[in-house]
Amino acid sequence: MENIETIIPMPRIGDKAPEFNAVTTQGNIQFPTDYLGKWIILFSHPADFTPVCTSEFMTFANMQAEFAAVNTQLVGLSIDGLYSHIAWLRTIKEKIEFNGMKDIEVTFPLIEDISMEIAKKYGMIQPGESTTKAVRAVFFIDPKGVIRAMIYYPLSLGRNFNEIKRVIVALQTADAYSVATPANWNPGDDVIVPTAGSCGVARDRMETKVEGVTCYDWFFCTKKLSIDQVNNPPKVK
Numbered sequence: 001m002e003n004i005e006t007i008i009p010m011p012r013i014g015d016k017a018p019e020f021n022a023v024t025t026q027g028n029i030q031f032p033t034d035y036l037g038k039w040i041i042l043f044s045h046p047a048d049f050t051p052v053c054t055s056e057f058m059t060f061a062n063m064q065a066e067f068a069a070v071n072t073q074l075v076g077l078s079i080d081g082l083y084s085h086i087a088w089l090r091t092i093k094e095k096i097e098f099n100g101m102k103d104i105e106v107t108f109p110l111i112e113d114i115s116m117e118i119a120k121k122y123g124m125i126q127p128g129e130s131t132t133k134a135v136r137a138v139f140f141i142d143p144k145g146v147i148r149a150m151i152y153y154p155l156s157l158g159r160n161f162n163e164i165k166r167v168i169v170a171l172q173t174a175d176a177y178s179v180a181t182p183a184n185w186n187p188g189d190d191v192i193v194p195t196a197g198s199c200g201v202a203r204d205r206m207e208t209k210v211e212g213v214t215c216y217d218w219f220f221c222t223k224k225l226s227i228d229q230v231n232n233p234p235k236v237k
């Protein structure tokens with residue numbers, strides 16, 4: 001039997017997103033080419049017609065406008081066929097009411113990947129968890145097609161979609177303002193300015209007060225960044 005762990009390298013942060021062509025519930029796609037210029041969240045789920053996945057799809061579809069507002073395209077995948085995907089999404093729309101959500105239409109593409117070819121390219125098959133179902137992987141891909149963050153969850157654990165949105169906004173904010181974001185950062189909280197790169201800058205940071213900047217020590221300074229600045233970032237080249 002083929003040993004998936006030895007022959008498929010896992011994608012890494014900073015890698016170009018592996019390319020593929022796929023059949024989806026919204027027609028054929030070329031990935032990531034079709035979405036260059038946008039951020040992409042590529043996510044896998046274990047199987048259609050399962051409860052955790054249903055709750056996740058409803059939540060993601062319900063937040064789709066929020067992701068579109070931050071220039072982000074959602075793309076789903078599971079090891080199921082196109083007709084299963086279509087039937088499941090129709091059932092969700094017609095029958096399922098959950099957490100105050102109903103009549104939910106999933107209009108982002110859901111990839112069929114019966115061959116597991118795409119799932120394997122992205123390290124979504126993790127044999128210790130399942131050899132036939134994808135784990136709950138989330139890839140954050142930037143407008144140039146580069147993987148910027150990844151989160152993997154096991155089959156039993158539904159994702160936190162507020163965290164997924166927070167990661168996208170934090171990455172966009174870091175790019176737009178050349179800053180980093182501290183633990184539990186949310187838009188409106190202070191951001192981290194790049195660490196001092198010389199003794200002179202380190203001394204200045206400790207000796208000179210700058211409006212809106214707080215230095216806890218020479219290597220750890222934060223500054224204010226308003227929600228308005230986060231929501232209206234300058235264009236990144």
Ligand code: BEZ
Nearest residue numbers: 046050051052053155156
């Ligand atoms: C679910 O989505 O409910 C699920 C799928 C596969 C294994 C366990 C749970």
